[in-house]
Amino acid sequence: xxxxxxxxxxxxSDRAWLSAPHPxxxxxxxxxxxxxxxxxxxxxxTPLSTIEGGHKRSIRSVAWKPNTGxxxxxxSVLATGSFDATAGIWRRxxxxxxxxxxxxxxxxxxxxxxxxxxxxxxxRFAVVLDGHESEVKSVAWSAGGSFLATCSRDKSVWVWExxxxxxxxxxxxxxxxxxxxxCVKWHPEEELLASSSYDDTIRLYKEDVDxxxxxxxxxxxxxxVWDIDFEKPKPxxxxxxxRLVSCSDDLTVRIWTRTSSSDSSSFINKPPSILRTNSxxxxxxxxxxxxxxxxxxxxxxxxxxxxxxxxVSCGGDGKLAVYEEFEVEAHEHGEKKKEWRIVAEVGGAxxxxxxxxxxWAKRWDKGKRFEGEDLVISTGDDGVxxxxxxxxx
Amino acid sequence: xxxxxxxxxxxxxxxxxxxxxxxxxxxxxDGDDFDVEQIDEQEIYDLISTISDPEHPLSLGxxxxxxxxxxxxxxxQDRSVMSHVLVEITPTITHCSLATVIGLGIRxxxxxxxxxxxxxxxxxxxxxxxxxxxxxxxxxxxERVAAACENxxxxxxxxxxxxTCK
Numbered sequence: 001x002x003x004x005x006x007x008x009x010x011x012x013s014d015r016a017w018l019s020a021p022h023p024x025x026x027x028x029x030x031x032x033x034x035x036x037x038x039x040x041x042x043x044x045x046t047p048l049s050t051i052e053g054g055h056k057r058s059i060r061s062v063a064w065k066p067n068t069g070x071x072x073x074x075x076s077v078l079a080t081g082s083f084d085a086t087a088g089i090w091r092r093x094x095x096x097x098x099x100x101x102x103x104x105x106x107x108x109x110x111x112x113x114x115x116x117x118x119x120x121x122x123x124r125f126a127v128v129l130d131g132h133e134s135e136v137k138s139v140a141w142s143a144g145g146s147f148l149a150t151c152s153r154d155k156s157v158w159v160w161e162x163x164x165x166x167x168x169x170x171x172x173x174x175x176x177x178x179x180x181x182x183c184v185k186w187h188p189e190e191e192l193l194a195s196s197s198y199d200d201t202i203r204l205y206k207e208d209v210d211x212x213x214x215x216x217x218x219x220x221x222x223x224x225v226w227d228i229d230f231e232k233p234k235p236x237x238x239x240x241x242x243r244l245v246s247c248s249d250d251l252t253v254r255i256w257t258r259t260s261s262s263d264s265s266s267f268i269n270k271p272p273s274i275l276r277t278n279s280x281x282x283x284x285x286x287x288x289x290x291x292x293x294x295x296x297x298x299x300x301x302x303x304x305x306x307x308x309x310x311x312v313s314c315g316g317d318g319k320l321a322v323y324e325e326f327e328v329e330a331h332e333h334g335e336k337k338k339e340w341r342i343v344a345e346v347g348g349a350x351x352x353x354x355x356x357x358x359x360w361a362k363r364w365d366k367g368k369r370f371e372g373e374d375l376v377i378s379t380g381d382d383g384v385x386x387x388x389x390x391x392x393x
Numbered sequence: 394x395x396x397x398x399x400x401x402x403x404x405x406x407x408x409x410x411x412x413x414x415x416x417x418x419x420x421x422x423d424g425d426d427f428d429v430e431q432i433d434e435q436e437i438y439d440l441i442s443t444i445s446d447p448e449h450p451l452s453l454g455x456x457x458x459x460x461x462x463x464x465x466x467x468x469x470q471d472r473s474v475m476s477h478v479l480v481e482i483t484p485t486i487t488h489c490s491l492a493t494v495i496g497l498g499i500r501x502x503x504x505x506x507x508x509x510x511x512x513x514x515x516x517x518x519x520x521x522x523x524x525x526x527x528x529x530x531x532x533x534x535x536e537r538v539a540a541a542c543e544n545x546x547x548x549x550x551x552x553x554x555x556x557t558c559k
Contacts, residue, residue, distance in 0.1 A: 015539070033539065057540075057543045058539065058540070060536070083539075083540045083543055134540075135536075135540045137536065153537070153540070180534075180537070182536070198530070198534065223530070224530070224534065296512065297533075297535075316512065316535070317475070318475060348473060348474065348475075351473065351509075352472075352473065352474065352475050352476075352508075352510035353509060354512075354535070382509075
């Protein structure tokens, strides 16, 4: 396989930190050190609008709230996390999009989305979430959109809940990490939160009666854990099965598998209940370390949602690497075992610059080769966002 | 700043003339001399040795915080490929509380002066500082460095240190 560049967006004037695809619309949000978020079309790969004026310093992270609005009044909601120690909530009505969303299969509609887009309502900076003492490094919405998590160099992870319109309340301040918290991610189905840190650990949290608490600590990395991502659940695996991928300054990408949880009795290898002092405790075990692909810090990792067992990573070495999980015959007893292999790599993905973020996104442009195709989106220090397809050859 | 002057001991330096080895393959060249000029240890030393110490009226070169033998440059002939600079600093005392600020000053100076193809590693020279691992981790965390560069009071200190470089 080969990663083939489809195209790139025009470069931003500064380092671009992260790009987040909209959960249902062909939109991409890219945040950068120029204190803005650029919204682009994934149908035409062109910039549509720029959100600015809400933050005093770099916007490090951006996340779309999963779509929750009523069908007749759809709204896009963005959360931003900034080095100015605040998080922001931005809103825009997407009412006029409906027609185009439903007609996206017609080629003659191609392009119209982008034209209409610019005439639409402006983004409104709705709420400032104050509380962190230093830079906010990452923001993430829970699967149902009920909760927003933020994390900071102040070592804490906060969970916010929107009580009513634009009224966010802090429902938890989690101070488990001993250093800078780099990333927060929610489980794609459960209200289970993960954070990764400069203290080399990953921590998981969930609600225990009426309080949020740490339910697992994942140790093994030997330097800063920059990014984490949960695997999208597959029906064949059962609801309890879950995996998390992490990447680190230690130049490794590791897979962690949940081996027991108090929520389910269906696990094998369940430890004796006497060992459980905490009712919410979960056991997570490192089950794989992916083949080495990078020579400098690995900044971002993403699990493909359409293709089981496929991961992409990027780093300070300017490289993108795609890994796939294969089932192989073990030598003894003819047992099957799983093995990860690098299936595609591209060096100098952003010229001589570092790649800060990589993610998979549904493909919407006219070059789409098959239903359910995902493309890779990379975001770099050159201010460029590039789109890649996985070519078979 | 990096001038196009040829160092007598640098066989690759060709002054204002484009490096014949890289001509024709440098797609990203915008006509800037930096893109075609080989960068060596002496050049890095010249860039950072004139930085002022934050608490002494002396430069990092004069205080031997920065030393030529502790600089390593791997400058790739192919300008479309990353190159590398490693600077190992020797704090004046093993518990120097300003080691991070000095390291940050060196990073900022080099980031501003060098072409973007260079990846920088600024580290404390082994055995010269009591919390070297912590300082090294901070200095090479790009997110922390980026955030520090948006901190006005810290940047005021750094600007003062870099004043003597102009």
